[in-house]
Amino acid sequence: DAGITQxxxxxxxxxxxxxxLRCHQTENHRYMYWYRQDPGHGLRLIHYSYGVKDTDKxxxxxxxxxxxxxxxxxxxxLESAxxxxxxVYFCAISESIAGDPYEQYFGPGTRLTVT
Amino acid sequence: AQSVTQPDIHITVSEGASLELRCNYSYGATPYLFWYVQSPGQGLQLLLKYFSGDTLVQGIKGFEAEFKRSQSSFNLRKPSVHWSDAAEYFCAVGPYDKIIFGKGTRLHILP
Structure with missing residues (x-):
């Protein structure tokens, strides 16, 4: 299993x-992603990073x-929940092959409830 | 724009029966295609992937998938399902810096 903790x-x-929420990896992978998972919506990408200090929506x-x-x-x-x-929030990591991201490996997830 | 459609939200099969889960994609170039499985309360695990080459791809747990460019499909198959295969299955298409996931198909197994 990839070394990803949440x-x-x-x-x-x-x-x-x-x-x-924190995602920590021990694989030294370049790409990191945050998804949310909701019933009927599958996984939806929130933000991702393609290197230190490099992020996109x-x-x-x-x-x-x-x-x-x-x-x-x-x-x-979440600036104001x-x-x-x-x-449920999932983190994923990926490495790149010839500049293109390879398959993603997922963390165990964080269940967040806002009351 | 890339997209993924999994037409079946739920599928029920008997243990020992064969399985096919459908996935159709929209993508402007040769896609990178993936199947992931998610057991209840768990993260997603990669079953198999297609990047290039042989269009029939073997994965873990006895699963295989076939890439059919003419049909824009990447269906997942297993010849004989086990009760432990009950889970949710996600098809995904890439590459570039993002992968788009389908909404998933939940597989139920009858004893």
Whole structure:
């Protein structure tokens, strides 16, 4: 299994509070991704990173920000949590082959509940 | 724009029966194609991938998939399912810097 951990694994928070989720990898992979998974929607990309300090938006980035100051860590921040952000969040990593990303490996997920 | 369609939300098969899960994609060039499996409460695990070459791809756990360019399909197959195959299966298409996932097919196994 790829060395990917997510913390926390479960969190309950109140509407309006900021929340930060952490993804940590030990594989030295270049690409890192944050997805959310909701019933009927599959996985939707929130943000991704293609190197330290290099990030870009995915399809559902509103209300989320990310940071990557080290290769191994990719942080996802909900600036002011809302009930619509209740979801399971997955981190993934990928390496590149000849410049194109290879398959993604996923972390165990973080279940976030916003009350 | 790239997209992935998994037409079946749920599929139920009997243990020991054969399985085929459908996946259709839209992509402007030769795609990178993936199948992932997710057991309840778990993350996603890569079953197999297609980048180029032989269009019949073998994966883990006895699964295989066939890339058919003319049909824009990448269907997943298994000749005989086991109760442990009950899970959700996701097809995905890439490459570039993002992979697009289908919405998943949940597989139920009858004893």
């Amino acid at each position: 913390s926390p694994r479960h969190k309950v928070t109140e509407t309006g509070t900021p929340v930060t 995915g399809e559902v980035s509103d209300g989320y920000s990310v940071s990557r100051s080290k290769t191994e860590d990719f942080l996802l921040t 809302t009930s619509s952000q209740t979801s």
